[in-house]
Amino acid sequence: MKKTGIINHSISEVIASMGHYQKIVICDxxxxxPPHVKRIDVSLTPGxxxxxDVLKTILVELCVEDVIIAxxxxxxxxxxLEEITTLFPEINPTFVPHTEFKEQSKTAIACIRSGEVTPYSNIILVSGVTY
Incomplete structure (x- = not known):
């Protein structure tokens, strides 16, 4: 059994397989x-x-180079938005219209669906490298 870090098999597997510039979506x-993108649904009830919580957990293991926000x-x-940007003091987020955000999500390795019901609680994380 894994001792530390993310214990969700699907999330751990996706993060471990990501390369430079690949994208993962955390969404509400x-x-x-998109139907062809791996869906990792961790939602339980509204909220x-x-x-x-999902974003902060992912950031423990994923090296992020850029973020995309609607x-x-x-x-x-x-x-x-303030909560999100506080987590990325070294990154200037890329802002796109929500319609473009949805288009960009089609190129993600996976989408992790939270139970969040706050409007526009979505982010695309672009993987960086640790060296």
Whole structure:
């Protein structure tokens, strides 16, 4: 049995397999996950697990070079945007319209669906390298 880190098999496997510039999406409960992208659904009830809990857990193991956020996040959920950007003090996020965000999610390795119900609680994490 794994002693530390993420114990969810599917999430651990995806992170371990990611290369430079590959993308993973963490999304809210209502996000339209593209049918061909690996779906890792960790939602239990509305709000559980919370988007921020899932994001913080992923960041323990994933080297992130860039983040992509829908422009609408700041408009409809400014507190959520502040919570997200606080986690990435060294990165200037790329902001795109939500329609483009959905298009970019089609190139992700996987989408992790949280139970979050706060509007626009979605992020694309672009993998970096540790060396």
């Amino acid at each position: 409960a209502g996000f339209p996950i 559980m697990p919370a988007f921020m 422009e609408e996040t700041g408009l409809y959920s400014p507190q959520r």
